[in-house]
Amino acid sequence: MADHRFDPEQIEPRWQQVWADEQTWHVSNEDAADADSSYVLEMLPYPSGEPHIGHLKNYTIGDAVAHFHRRTGRRVLHPMGYDAFGLPAENHAIKTGQHPRESTNASIAQFQEQFRRWGVSIDWDREFGTHEPRYYRWTQWIFLKLFDAGLAYRKDAAVIWCPVDQTVLANEQVIEGRCERCGSEVEVKQLEQWFFRITDYAERLLTDLDTIRWPEHVKTMQRNWIGRSEGAEVTFHCEELGIDYPVFTTRPDTLFGATFFVMSPEHPDVLRLAEGTPHFEAVRDYVNHAASETTEERSAVERQKTGVPLGRTVVNPVNGERLPMYVADYVLMEYGTGAIMAVPGHDERDFAFAQAYGLEVRRVIEGGDGDLPYVGDGPLTNSHPDFDGLPNREALVRIVEWLDREGRGHSTINYRLRDWLLSRQRYWGCPIPVVYCETHGLVPVPEEDLPVELPDVSDYKPKGRSPLAAAEDWVNTTCPRCGGPALRETDTMDTFVDSSWYFLRYCDPDNDAGPFDRDAVAAWMPVDQYIGGVEHAILHLLYARFFCKALTDLGHLDVQEPFARLFTQGMITRDGAKMSKSKGNVVSPRDIVDAYGADTARCYILFIGPPDQDADWNDQGVEGMHRFLSRLWRLCAEGADTLRDDPVPLDLGADDARIVRKAHWAIDKVTNDLGGGRFTFNTAIAAIMELINELTEAKRGAASDGAVRFALSTAASLLFPFAPHTSADAYSMLTGGRVWEVPWPEADPALLEADTFELVVQVNGKVRDRVQVSASASQEELVAMARELPNVQAHVDGRVIVKEIFVPGKLVNFVVR
């Protein structure tokens, strides 16, 4: 017999070559017209260095899904690209002087090489990097469309600034008061910046979550981030200055309990209000101090409430009382109106402030154990004869109606979501296509002049303004409107802009006339299955949803929700900790693939545990997977040599039946694990292992060659989505066929039922015996037989059987007393 040694180094490149030569995974846009087309997408990688183990997991999961879809008869779009703009490449450039384009392209080459070695089934005809002018030309085009529609705008605002990266950040990029990228504490600065008006879409972004099949926790995170609150806007009037100050409150029912009024230190009127009062200096010092603090300091838990009086009052519109005004940093400028009515009797924060400054605490709702603050529901009191005694929820409605009639307030909805700050004072990003003309001011670059190409510079170091400002030849330009001198915008776009529409471009990557053809996109979109890390639960996934809605509203698209189903993968750790160079616990996919082959790496990563959970890497586990693939391949290779190529016999002997039934059981199990969106690859692979365990020489017994061949080729076929090379090789040896061209096997329901089963016999719910019985035996026969079992008799022991529970195909339970 020939020496059958499993050699991935020989097998894997051979099949990769076939797939590359034949462009097996290419689909045309005509294929999308197929009713059963499918779009399977993994989040595009940020190319830095070479792929890490998280990439391997992401693309292995996606590839398994794509293969399963193909073999169940669908045309599958499964593309790849690179999120190529961004800070790491730029920081590398600052350190080494190497152009970010060079390091990025070098990294992309590594990713391409690895993806090919992993055998990922990608349609390479649709590949691009977001840093290529042929792509970002259309990023700029989209920006201009949003600008024309008023959805991109400039405004002067208090924005978050990272002092290390020397750029502003979006709210979403601040984690616990620190920069998401570099971890340094962020500051607040008053700057004019570019924003996308995502807040216009807050309500739709919230309600449309109900239309998509995403993990519930991801939807919850988005809901929390959008932060919808129903309440009322109520106007308080400052008589001394003759100015109205509206506030947002979710509790207008407590209006009669307001005893003071607080403004945020960032509120633009604070200094003006204090001017001319004895408190001016104190207010100015307080405001300056607040500005010097980091957001982390300001939002520290258990922080003592502080503030100073403004020396002014406002009038409470419901009762005409004059409330003293304060400035205090527990009021945030970015939520509501930057000013609040304070109700210390029914709000914990207001109560803490009132305690610290000796302010009146008034009860206007009955309830609780007598202590204030009381934040629960109850009847109104101490308010107004019209409302006292009413349940507070009802009073709330009546009070708002009254305010509305009087023109002093109205019901409204507030969102926590802020507009998306998209400009960055950095080099390696998509230029914002506008110029500033001396006579015309801000002028968008005309569509036909796109792309505004990113110029080369010699110094990438940020100095509080974009490094692009130094590229004088580029910055100095002419106004498209008048031809006069103009300056280019030197800020670049947040890289999340680039990744907010890339999945649309894959549908029509070579389009020269627009970002995509509406019909081409309509044929593939939405993405049927999107797969990526949960770290993008808010940022990318919210922005991409916003882009689709905005582009759809503007008539360029017909996609309300880009990702119909989402799967979020867990992290791979080692020794219980996140892999990092500093901990020295990094597992490189390259090393694993070098040592064991891609299929072992892929299968191990799927077998390690449920893919949505975190999992800990184990070197010995990898070896176990390699042993399994090796055993499967060897059994198939030997089988191809030694087993006659017979059909499965019509009359199955006992050993044949056992093997053939196990094969059908495995088909059923793997199919269910892959379908239905559960993606329990670990149990699917375990089922194939069980099948193989039944097929070892020692266990085959008197099974016929035809039955063994069938079972082996079934195992090879089921393995394909996980280990495509090994599967293709084993399947071709056994059958001469190409596994990716044959339909997914179907389980025969008749063969899923065995003719015998193990009946479990219990007494009072405890297992007392197990008996192999015929599946055709009647309930009466089985119960009678079970009752006579010696061990059952021993446990019944003269007591009375009061009940007999019979579960067909499973068990008998005697209840005795």
Place this chain on the structure above:
RNA sequence: GCCCGGGUGGCGGAACGGUAGACGCGGAGGCCUCAAAAGCCUCUGCCCUUCGGGGCGUGUGGGUUCGAGUCCCACCCCGGGCACCA
């Protein structure tokens, strides 16, 4: 503090309310070999046992049920998200 996940052998993990621990790792013993590697076979939750079997076991305490890892209530621990959002 609020909102999500999750607590099962030495380890990763299986288990439509119906045999807890599938599958794999690790461990023990054996076969093959001059030897080793590789491969193959058997055993492997804990305790007791006269080897028939018995008891205990899924974070803790209750409950529902003929029967609970699974459902309900209360609590403890771990991980994640949000966090002065008026």
